[in-house]
Amino acid sequence: GKGGVGKSTVAVNLALALREMGARVGLMDADVYGPSLPLLTGVTGRPQTREKRILPHQGYGLKLMSMGFFVDDSSPVIWRGPMVHGLIRQFLTDVEWGELDYLVVDMPPGTGDAALTLTQQAPLAGAVIVTTANDLSLVDARKGLAMFQKVEVPVLGIVENMSYFVPPDLPDRKYWIFGKGGGARVAKELGVDFLGEVPIDARVVEGGDIGKPILAYAPDSPPAIALREIAEKLV
Ligand code: ADP
Numbered sequence: 001g002k003g004g005v006g007k008s009t010v011a012v013n014l015a016l017a018l019r020e021m022g023a024r025v026g027l028m029d030a031d032v033y034g035p036s037l038p039l040l041t042g043v044t045g046r047p048q049t050r051e052k053r054i055l056p057h058q059g060y061g062l063k064l065m066s067m068g069f070f071v072d073d074s075s076p077v078i079w080r081g082p083m084v085h086g087l088i089r090q091f092l093t094d095v096e097w098g099e100l101d102y103l104v105v106d107m108p109p110g111t112g113d114a115a116l117t118l119t120q121q122a123p124l125a126g127a128v129i130v131t132t133a134n135d136l137s138l139v140d141a142r143k144g145l146a147m148f149q150k151v152e153v154p155v156l157g158i159v160e161n162m163s164y165f166v167p168p169d170l171p172d173r174k175y176w177i178f179g180k181g182g183g184a185r186v187a188k189e190l191g192v193d194f195l196g197e198v199p200i201d202a203r204v205v206e207g208g209d210i211g212k213p214i215l216a217y218a219p220d221s222p223p224a225i226a227l228r229e230i231a232e233k234l235v
Contacts, residue, residue: 002140003109006161007130008036009204009213010227011106014128016215017231019061023101026056026063030118031108032079032087035068042211046070053096060216065095084113089121110140119151126156128195128234133160133182141183145190157193158183159230162200166222174199196230198223 001007008031015027029037038044043059047069056063067087079087097103108114118124127148131141141158148155160183164174177200187194199222207217214224 001109001129001131001144002137005130005132005137005140006198006204007109008040008106009208010128010130010159010161010198010230011104012037012040012213013215013224013227014231014234015062015102015104016060016213017228018102018104018235020215020228021231021235024099025061026065026097026100026103028091028095028103028105029064029066029068030088030091030105030114032067032084032114033108035066035071037064037066037106038068040208040211040213044069050096052094054090054094055096060213063097063100065091081113085117088114088117092118092122110143115147116151119148119153124153126154128156129158129192130161131158131183131186132162133176133178133180135182137178138182138186141186142190145192155192156234157195158187159195159198160184161198163197165200193233195233196226198226198230 012027015025019025027037029035041059041064043057043064047057047065048055054065056065057069058064105118107118129141129144131137145155162177164176167173183197184194201221201223203218203221204214204223207214214221215227218224
């Protein structure tokens with residue numbers, strides 16, 4: 001989907017939810033231009049290599065790989081298409097992932113080089129589209145969906161993020177900030193499953209800024225509960 005809708009946040013927390021269920025999980029950040037995994041997990045530093053294999057970092061019980069481990073975040077990353085292709089391929093083939101039950105891949109926005117490479121290089125079990133309920137994000141969600149359908153990757157469903165706000169002092173109220181039901185409507189229209197709504201919550205941002213995904217930072221918060229339910233549906 002579109003930039004800023006919460007793809008990375010959803011990817012990290014879905015990986016964590018799968019881990020909580022007892023699975024062996026890897027998390028690969030395929031956004032080579034704007035990697036966010038180091039910030040979201042607090043894990044940094046150049047990975048070690050052994051016999052020409054790259055050893056993934058460990059964090060929250062997950063195996064992690066991101067371009068952000070190789071570049072410092074002050075320098076802009078400029079990659080041409082073929083380089084992106086090479087990097088993604090290396091992340092798939094040269095990283096010592098070991099035996100995994102799931103490899104969750106956080107995709108960059110849009111339908112660019114990284115997405116195409118990935119679909120060509122790996123037998124993807126399925127794609128999850130993340131969107132907010134507003135029209136502009138839904139346009140991108142539709143495009144993402146069409147791309148995966150074109151390359152015959154099953155679309156497992158749509159997650160609507162930042163769906164509604166529950167005021168802490170009025171826990172029974174829900175405010176639908178971007179309008180109600182956009183994600184569900186698009187899912188229905190396109191014939192894919194709707195996986196659920198994740199509420200907007202300041203703790204997601206707070207945790208994200210200090211390297212603590214919401215499942216670890218506030219495990220009983222409404223967004224954490226929603227993300228766990230989505231992971232269960234995915235499984
Ligand atoms: P993307 O990967 O799609 O660019 P991010 O996961 O980086 O999006 O999220 C963008 C911003 O929105 C981050 O600051 C993140 O903390 C925040 N965010 C994501 N999901 C939520 C949510 N459910 N509630 C509040 N803030 C959120």
